Amino acid sequence: MxxxxxxxxxxxxxxxxxxxxxxxxxxxxxxxxxxxxxxxxxxxPPYEEWTKDELYERAQELDVDGRSDMTKDQLIAALRED
Structure with a gap:
């Protein structure tokens, strides 16, 4: 337990x-x-299948710094690093 x-x-x-x-x-x-x-x-589904808005929301949940200025590819990379 x-x-x-x-x-x-x-x-x-x-x-x-x-x-x-x-x-x-x-x-x-x-x-x-x-x-x-x-x-x-x-x-x-893999992040590549998510929309940019979905990726942004997930980045917001995880408090990823600089997310508002990121492209879709940058959001994917940041989420994978976190």
Whole structure:
């Protein structure tokens, strides 16, 4: 059973698994706190199939710096780095 990381982490099992994979605490927490993240399981289409507006919204959720001035390709690169 996963350790309880308190109310700031919504999915403790997923959070711990992501940490074991080498993700930072911040990134693991963002993913573990995404609604239905464990149910989606990679079912989302690749970023190249997203519209620029969809990419921008995702970048906004992840608080990507400079997103308002980015092209679609730059948004994709930034989201993959995050």
């Amino acid at each position: 996963a350790k309880d990381h308190g109310p700031s982490i919504k999915n403790d099992d997923q959070y711990e698994a992501l940490l074991e994979q080498g993700m930072s605490k911040e990134k693991a927490a963002r993913i573990a706190n995404t609604p239905d993240a464990s149910e989606k399981g990679g079912a989302a």
